[in-house]
Amino acid sequence: MTYKVWEKTLWKYLSPLPKEEREAAVEYYREIYEDKTEAGELPESVLAKFGAPKDCAEKLLVENGKSLPSMSSVNANSVASIIGMFFLTVLIVIPLSAAAISIVAAFASVAVVGAATTLAGAIFTVASPVSAISGASFGAILAQMGMGVAACGVGILLAIAFTFITRYSFIYLMKGTLAIYKRRKDA
Amino acid sequence: MDAQLKKGLLEICVLTAIQKEESYGYKIIADLAPCIKISESTLYPILRRLESGGMVETRTEIYNGRARKYFRITPLGKEKIAEFIEGMEEFEKISDFIVKGGNL
Numbered sequence: 001m002t003y004k005v006w007e008k009t010l011w012k013y014l015s016p017l018p019k020e021e022r023e024a025a026v027e028y029y030r031e032i033y034e035d036k037t038e039a040g041e042l043p044e045s046v047l048a049k050f051g052a053p054k055d056c057a058e059k060l061l062v063e064n065g066k067s068l069p070s071m072s073s074v075n076a077n078s079v080a081s082i083i084g085m086f087f088l089t090v091l092i093v094i095p096l097s098a099a100a101i102s103i104v105a106a107f108a109s110v111a112v113v114g115a116a117t118t119l120a121g122a123i124f125t126v127a128s129p130v131s132a133i134s135g136a137s138f139g140a141i142l143a144q145m146g147m148g149v150a151a152c153g154v155g156i157l158l159a160i161a162f163t164f165i166t167r168y169s170f171i172y173l174m175k176g177t178l179a180i181y182k183r184r185k186d187a
Numbered sequence: 188m189d190a191q192l193k194k195g196l197l198e199i200c201v202l203t204a205i206q207k208e209e210s211y212g213y214k215i216i217a218d219l220a221p222c223i224k225i226s227e228s229t230l231y232p233i234l235r236r237l238e239s240g241g242m243v244e245t246r247t248e249i250y251n252g253r254a255r256k257y258f259r260i261t262p263l264g265k266e267k268i269a270e271f272i273e274g275m276e277e278f279e280k281i282s283d284f285i286v287k288g289g290n291l
Contacts, residue, residue, distance in 0.1 A: 028212060028231050031255055035213035038251070049226065056228040063232040 003033055003043060013057035016066040025060055100173050107166040109153050116156025121151025197225060199271045201233050202242060202264045207261035209246075234258060244269055 014022040029050065036046045047098055050056060058068050125148030128141050136144075204210060204218045212230065219225050225233075237243040242264035248258050 024235075025231065025253065028234075028256070029198050029227065031253070032212045032216075034253060035211075035255075039213075051226070051228055056231075059232055060235075063235065080250050 001047060003030075003047065006050070007045055009052035011114060012055055013054050014060065015069050017064060021060075021064070025057075029056070035137035092175060097177075104166060104169045104173060107162050107169055110165055111159050114155045114160070114162060117155030118152050118159060119155070121148045121155055123155070124148030124151060197223065197229070198233055198237060199268060200225075201230065201237065202268050205258050205260050206265065206268065207242070209257045211255050211257050215258070236266065270289055 007030065011022060011026055011033050014025055017025070033043075033046055033050075039044055054068065061067060067098060100170065125145050128144040128148060200219055200223055201215060204215050206282055210218065210233075210291070212227070216227065216230060216236075235244065238245060238258075240263070242261055244257055244261055246258045248255050249255070
């Protein structure tokens, strides 16, 4: 058992106590755990000396004139928490995630459009002199080539800018998701 | 040792451990170790009882980037120790009576 699991179990068993009392108890054990491990004691040894979280909780509850909660009430709290998480996920997390992914996809699309515009501009520029066959004036050919070059320029700018934006949006989206996942796991 | 007797003694031991200077959980247990073994789960309710009884005050300080709670004896706590010492004289007489099988 890790300390986090031990502490989480203690927290559950202390549920009959007011929140402040629970927090004070958990902080007390956390402080001693950190002092002992800092002094070189092995985490497993410290937890063995603490004893079972249920027994530690019982001593404190008896002092406060209370008794250990039944496992069903401890489990009921867990079930309520799971149901709450389910609705939170369905109503908030999934829509927000979909929105975030859509935004990143939109950025990526603009980058692709930029690449396509660059390609189109290049083709237009290269193919412009062919207009001379149909009798277009030199000025018209120059204008077409100019438009082609402009399209290339705009396309390159869009492609480069939105490739960076897409890349960093994706990176931060992933980092944010991992941070939230890790926080939920630790909780 | 009788559980009730030990319970009363432990409170006085804890007060004595913090009489000279304020202390914290880990140090209190370490300081008491040569005299009496006390577990973390036993110490905490004692500290809470002493605090709610006004015999101990607490403050929190940051140590190495984490919070540490210090316990300090109050005048009421010192009175409790003094009362215990006074009571020890009577206790010694009773103890003597018991040990000598009723013959003083």
